[in-house]
Amino acid sequence: MKATCWMGRNTVEVRNVPDPGIVNARDAVVRVTSTAICGSDLHLYDGYVPTMKKGDILGHEFMGEVVEVGPQVRNLRVGDRVVVPFPIACGNCLSCQNGMYSVCENSNPNAGVAERLMGHSPAGIFGYSHMLGGYAGGQAEYARVPFADVGPIKVEDGLPDEKVLFLSDILPTGWMGAEMCDIKPGDVIAIWGAGPVGQLAAVSARLMGAERVICIDRLPYRLHHAERAGAETLNYEEVDVLEALQDMTAGRGPDACIDAVGMEAHHGNPAMYAYDRTKQATRLETDRPYALRQAILACRNGGTVSVIGVYGGFVDKFPMGAIMNRSLTLRAGQCHVQRYMRPLMDRIRHGDIDPSFVISHRMRLEDAPHAYEMFKNKENECNKVVLTT
Template sequence: MKALCWHGKGDIRCDTVDDPTIEHDSDIIIKVTSCAICGSDLHLMNGYMPTMESGDVLGHESMGEVVEVGKGHSKFKVGDRVVVPFNLACGECYFCKKQLFSLCDRSNRNASKAIEVMGHSPSGLLGYSHMLGGYAGGQAEFLRVPYADFGPIKVPDGMADDQVLFLSDIFPTGWMAAENAEIEDGDTVAIWGCGPVGQFAIQSAWMMGAGRVIAIDRVPERLEMARTHGRAETLDFSDVKVYDALMEMTGGRGPDRCIDCVGTESDAGASADAILDKAKAALHIGTDRPHVLREAIFSCRKGGTISVPGVYIGMLDHIPFGAAMNKGLTFKMGQTHTHRYLEPLLQKVVDGDIDPSFVITHHASLEDGPDLYKSFRDKEDGCIKVVMKP
């Protein structure tokens, strides 16, 4: 089959690889009908995620048609259309029973690698390094889905792929980001990053009762999407000092809730701390570039909440923790507990509360994938969200 594979920093290729096979009785194999490039895939492309190996199949936003089921599998049948959550969960361990599915104790088959780095292991992830299970991803013609008796969700008849594909990751991630922000009716919510997750965080903040949403970026088409589809007030950080602008917009109090949808590879322009972060990364003496997190800590009102769906990987330098402590801020973060949100968010799509396809800017084939990875990374050609049709 054809698949997008990682071959080193900046080197993504469309290769021919072996088709997946059933490995456990609960597995299913799907013929992938749609898959997408996620912002967190860029951390792999750019070489920031450890334990990648040449030839690893990428991708964790996928859906398709079931073509084979394991002997012990009874949830789906051949021909069913399903969306696959990006993280894997057993549904039975201590953390799954608490609905903390991204912390599943059983699904990372390489848990010891993660424990060395983090102290504990999160769940396994599709297509996202050997530290997180070494599972082949779904930017491919076929995908083996482990723990399929618990994870995937069946697509209702008549719904197009573009309406439901993002249940795999970015819609639940934006929703949980807003949920973690603990939004109360009328709150002012500031969201850093107007990429796909940021766009869904904007939509989710409104659905949770926000009174104002302020979106921060510098890419014109992303800011325009936040204004038009997201009905957000926008700040271009290349034109204004974000902290000063937020204080002016909120009468000096600061936003009630701040959401960092950027994470490790912050593009903060010419700010001194951002330049230093980039230099450290280039010299391999640092990994993450946490300008946005610093800015959110300074900007958030006293007693406010900071939600972090943006992916961080290693050690963060010069975080103003004294400011966070003395301002009494609450932090909530983590990989998305995707399984928790599949049914309720699908219902929102069915009911017409949201059409997630608004975020798509490019449809393509797998063969186009390597070039579109670069367009997405470099923010060229108006590229916000790529959906590929294997």
Template sequence: MKALTWHGKGDIRCESVPDPKIEDDRDAIIKVTACAICGSDVHIFNGLIPAMERGDVLGHETMGEVVEVGKGTTKLTVGDRVVVPFTIGCGECFFCRRGFYSGCERSNPNREKAAKLWGNSPSGLFGYSHLLGGYSGGQAEYLRVPYADVGPIKVPDELADEQVLFLSDIFPTGYMAAEFCNIQPGDTIAIWGCGPVGQMAIRSAFLLGAERVIAVDTVPERMRLAESAGAMTLDYMQEGIYERIMEITRGRGADACIDAVGTEADSRASLDSFVDRVKVATFMGTDRPHVLRQAIHCCRNFGTVSIVGVYGGYLDKIPMGSAINRGLTFRMAQTPVQRYLPSLLERIRNGEIDPSFIITHRGRLDDGPTLYKTFGDKKDGCVKVVLRP
């Protein structure tokens, strides 16, 4: 089959790889009908994610048709149309039973490697390094889905692929980011990053009752898309973000702040963001947490900082003194997607949101290498890429 594979920093290829096979009774094989390039994939493209191996199949936003099931898979049958969560959960362990599927204790076969870095292991993820299981991803013609009776959700025929595809990651992630904020009537929510997850967080914040959303970015197309949802936008290259948020909130700060950027904050944003980039380039640091620092300072006393941007290692110069002395709450996670699927699918069916608004570029797998670069460089108005094998 054809698949998009990683061969080093900036080197994504569309090539032939072996077809997946049933390896466990709880497996299913799906024929991919649509998949997407995620901002998290760009971290891999830019060489920032450890434990990648040449030839690894990428992708964790995937849906398709079930073409084969293991004899222990009880909830899926051949022909079912499904969306596949990017987090892999067994459904039976301590965390899965409590709905924390992204903390699954069984789905990462390389959990000891992850524990050496993070103290313990999260769940396995599709297409996201051997630190998180080494699972082949879904930017391919076919995908093997472990624990298939737990993860995939069947989708109704009346909804198009592009309406439901983002249930695999960015819609639940953006929604979780907003849910973490414990939004109350009258609240102002500040969101850093108007990429795909940020866009979903903006709309989710309004769905959950926010009165005002402030969205921070500098890419014109992304800021216009945020404004179309009702957000007020601030361009961090044109104005001081801390000063403007304090002005807008009359000196109090935002009720909650969402970091939807993560490890690749723009090094042009400030002196500290430039220093972060130098540290990473010279192996003196692992991440560029400028946005997180700013979100902490912009949050009101006893407010919430919600973190869904990806960080990988040890973050420098985080103002914990500010957080402790002002009573901030931090909420963060890889999204336990399965927890959110039924309710978010219902919101789509009810017409409360159509996630396909985010799509700006479409292509085939063969177009993938070029579109990775277009998306990563934020060129040609690219906000979200969908591929159809």
């Protein structure tokens, strides 16, 4: 089969690789019909996530048709259309039983590697390094899906791929980011990053009752998408974000702030950007946390900072004093996708939300190398790429 393979920093190739098969009785094999490139895939592409190996198959946002099931998978049949969540979860451990699927205790066979960096291991993730399981991803013609009796959700009506594909990651991630803000009527929510996750977090916050949502970015086309999602916008290259948010909230600050950027933040302060880039390049810190620092400083006293942008390791100049002295709540997590798939599917079906508005480019799987380069460099107003096989 053809698959998008990581071949080193800033290099992916579509290669012929062996077809996947059933390894465990709870496995399924899915013929991928649609898959997407996620902003967090760029962290792999840029070489900032450790334990990648040449030839690893990328991709954690995918859906398709079941072509084979293991003997213990009784909820799926050959021919079913399914969306596959990016965290791999057993469904039986304490974390899964509490709905915290992205920290499943049993799905990462390389848990010891993650424990050395993080203390405890999160769940395995499709196509996202050997530290997180070494699982082959879904930017391929076929994918093996472990614990298929827990993860995939069937699409039993005529909803097209583009309406439901993002149940695999970015729609539940945006929803969880807003949910962690404990939004109340009248709240003002500020979101750093107006990429697809930030855009869907904005939609989610409005559906949860936020009175105002403010998205912060530097790219006009992404800010335009955020406006379509019902948000006000700030271009951080044109305004002082902290001052602007103070002005927009009568000096109080947003009730909650969402970091939808993560480890590779760009920002308008040249000195701090140079500082973080230098420390990241020399591995004295692994992540550039400028957006997170700013979100903490902007949030009102007693407010909440929700972190859904991906971080890989360690950050410098973290404003812990602001969190402690100002009674801020910091909440974070890879999305527990399985928890949200069914209710969000119902919202899509009822017309409350159509996440396909984030798609800017539709390409073939064999075009993945060009798509990665275009997405990384923000060429042709590239907001979200969907690849079909």
